[in-house]
Amino acid sequence: MNTSILILLVMAALGITFGLILAFANKKFAIEVNPLIHIVEDVLPKGQCGACGYAGCMAYAEAVVTNPDVPPNMCVPGKAVVAARVAELTGKKAEEVEPRVARIMCSGGLEQAKRSYEYKGVQTCAAANVLFGGPKSCAYGCLGFGDCVATCPFGAMTLGENHLPQIDKEKCTGCGACQKVCPKQVIDLTPLTANVHVSCKSLAKGAEVRKICTVGCLSCTLCMRQCTHDAIKMVNNLPVVDHSKCVECTEAKCVEKCPTKAIHLIRQAAGEPPVVKAPAQAQPM
Amino acid sequence: MTEVAEYFTLFMGAVIVNNFVLTRFLGLCIFFGVSKNLNASIGMGMAVTSVMTLSSMLAWAIYNFVLAPYHLTFLTTVVFVVLIASFVQLLEIIIKKFVPTLYNLWGIYLVLIATNCIVLAVPLIISESAYSFSKSVVFAIGSGAGFALAIILMASLREKLQYADVPKSIDGLGIAFILAGLLALSFFGFSGMIPL
Numbered sequence: 001m002n003t004s005i006l007i008l009l010v011m012a013a014l015g016i017t018f019g020l021i022l023a024f025a026n027k028k029f030a031i032e033v034n035p036l037i038h039i040v041e042d043v044l045p046k047g048q049c050g051a052c053g054y055a056g057c058m059a060y061a062e063a064v065v066t067n068p069d070v071p072p073n074m075c076v077p078g079k080a081v082v083a084a085r086v087a088e089l090t091g092k093k094a095e096e097v098e099p100r101v102a103r104i105m106c107s108g109g110l111e112q113a114k115r116s117y118e119y120k121g122v123q124t125c126a127a128a129n130v131l132f133g134g135p136k137s138c139a140y141g142c143l144g145f146g147d148c149v150a151t152c153p154f155g156a157m158t159l160g161e162n163h164l165p166q167i168d169k170e171k172c173t174g175c176g177a178c179q180k181v182c183p184k185q186v187i188d189l190t191p192l193t194a195n196v197h198v199s200c201k202s203l204a205k206g207a208e209v210r211k212i213c214t215v216g217c218l219s220c221t222l223c224m225r226q227c228t229h230d231a232i233k234m235v236n237n238l239p240v241v242d243h244s245k246c247v248e249c250t251e252a253k254c255v256e257k258c259p260t261k262a263i264h265l266i267r268q269a270a271g272e273p274p275v276v277k278a279p280a281q282a283q284p285m
Numbered sequence: 286m287t288e289v290a291e292y293f294t295l296f297m298g299a300v301i302v303n304n305f306v307l308t309r310f311l312g313l314c315i316f317f318g319v320s321k322n323l324n325a326s327i328g329m330g331m332a333v334t335s336v337m338t339l340s341s342m343l344a345w346a347i348y349n350f351v352l353a354p355y356h357l358t359f360l361t362t363v364v365f366v367v368l369i370a371s372f373v374q375l376l377e378i379i380i381k382k383f384v385p386t387l388y389n390l391w392g393i394y395l396v397l398i399a400t401n402c403i404v405l406a407v408p409l410i411i412s413e414s415a416y417s418f419s420k421s422v423v424f425a426i427g428s429g430a431g432f433a434l435a436i437i438l439m440a441s442l443r444e445k446l447q448y449a450d451v452p453k454s455i456d457g458l459g460i461a462f463i464l465a466g467l468l469a470l471s472f473f474g475f476s477g478m479i480p481l
Binding site: 003006007010011014015018019021022025026029030031129130131132133 | 378379453
């Protein structure tokens with residue numbers, strides 16, 4: 001009985017001592033923080049998505065208040081409204097930032113792309129990717145299990161019938177959360193006003209692509225050669241569009257001439273994935 | 286001269302022969318979590334060494350002046366857990382106030398250390414072995430140095446891994462465990478020189 005009382009006394013004494021020491025230290029050594037930081041943080045949408053490049057909303061609020069070089073429009077999900085509010089609070093000038101949206105660089109759905117095996121494991125892209133890079137024969141394409149849809153904090157993505165994600169341009173804020181979670185890195189952030197989009201990410205040669213996908217890029221360089229504004233370049237067997245040079249020309253020869261329609265006008269694909277039938281006879285390379 | 290040899294044996298035992306990560310398998314969560322980056326590993330190693338040494342000194346005092354005289358040594362684990370967590374919190378408050386530069390370097394690591402088993406293991410081993418105060422300090426510094434050595438070696442190897450052709454199925458933690466096993470195997474060559 002004496003030991004029990006002694007245990008209680010010792011534990012209570014130690015606990016109270018430590019608690020009092022910490023309380024005193026917290027009071028004595030408190031750091032004065034600029035209250036404007038908390039006001040700015042309240043203005044931010046608090047998605048904690050990290051699209052501004054800082055660790056969280058609090059870190060960005062602290063940086064934008066204390067550092068005069070940090071612009072007030074780095075909050076991508078907040079768009080112009082939050083940027084204007086933050087600029088007003090910090091006395092900075094909000095400049096226009098071109099809005100970006102996520103786009104899928106793959107159009108090989110269930111019907112277009114071949115599969116190496118039938119996958120019956122955990123139905124997530126990350127799990128499927130561990131098994132030989134996923135069931136798709138194409139090593140670069142979308143796996144279609146919807147990890148990006150699940151992770152989108154703004155509900156801008158849905159999984160289509162062909163197991164490709166569809167992106168709502170109105171809801172998408174360009175925070176890049178889906179881009180981080182995709183094991184194939186098949187999601188790209190492009191300007192909202194972009195005219196042309198390449199729906200393929202395969203770095204393989206054209207002959208290999210033709211065997212496993214009917215809508216993949218064949219690296220035939222027709223789009224690059226057809227472009228009259230020199231906006232398309234081939235990098236690693238894949239066309240890369242320079243959106244600053246790409247204009248909405250009336251002909252859109254790059255799209256017209258593409259044998260597999262891997263490159264297409266964004267306006268046509270608004271809200272829906274492209275449903276493309278392969279031409280009966282692909283043009284010779 | 287015999288005393289110096291005794292301290293040296295204690296130190297080398299903690300650093301290399303009975304390394305806490307590679308021989309006793311303690312502190313694995315931050316060992317694998319932080320060792321992806323070499324700079325972070327150096328910071329974590331120094332933070333762990335400092336916290337381990339200071340908390341071991343404090344734990345030694347509590348054990349020898351509070352627990353042992355009242356025959357309450359069976360409370361050692363619970364008391365040490367509370368002590369280390371409180372001390373790390375206090376340390377964070379003080380560093381944040383007086384040394385902001387150091388807080389920027391170490392601040393994110395202190396929360397990881399408060400609940401780490403390697404920081405708890407050292408005071409428990411010291412109390413079990415009935416070391417004197419000076420021996421406790423040497424042992425704690427050696428343990429921290431051993432942890433820092435292990436995590437810096439691992440970080441260097443994992444950075445080299447980025448240029449290796451690793452199969453996708455074991456990329457990430459899988460190859461890290463294999464690498465850690467090989468590293469532990471090389472430290473196994475020291476075993477038996479100084480008993481546990």
